[in-house]
Amino acid sequence: MANAELAARVGLTASPCLRRVRQLEAAGVIRGYRALLDYNSLNCELQAFVTLVMHREDRSNVERFEHEVAQLPPVIEAHRLFGDPDYLLRVAVHDVQAYERFYSEVLCDLPGVVQVTSHLIMKEVKQDRGIPTGSGQ
Structure with a gap:
């Protein structure tokens, strides 16, 4: 999901939302991203x-x-x-x-x-x- 869409969903503007996502990545809460594949x-x-x-x-x-x-x-x-x-x-x-x-x-x-x-x-x-x-x- 794009940062702008995530920001809108959680009620933040884009910059603070991106900063929080980066903090979660740095803390290891978000370990990575993946694609859902059709087997x-x-x-x-x-x-x-x-x-x-x-x-x-x-x-x-x-x-x-x-x-x-x-x-x-x-x-x-x-x-x-x-x-x-x-x-x-x-x-x-x-x-x-x-x-x-x-x-x-x-x-x-x-x-x-x-x-x-x-x-x-x-x-x-x-x-x-x-x-x-x-x-x-």
Whole structure:
């Protein structure tokens, strides 16, 4: 959104609004900006949430696992969870055959993984729009 539009929405003039945005960026509250992409246009027509259970969660195993997951381009999000399962990944690939290859050749071979469960996405009901700010937005 342009600074002028943001300023109008929050009831400021452009200069103070821009100054506040720059302060939020400097403080790390605003960590960056991103484009919302159409996965189908990028040849990533299949998405899955994948849960993983680890056999051992010692420090070196966890660090190695997390390092390897962070390097995998099909993994677009990765979260470590409390309890079972241990990890939740969001994966985007071209089709079910590409997912099957990724599942059997990569996910199942990650260090320390004892169980992999896939949840293929049928339909996106609500798109990630970031953290809501303000009232009713």
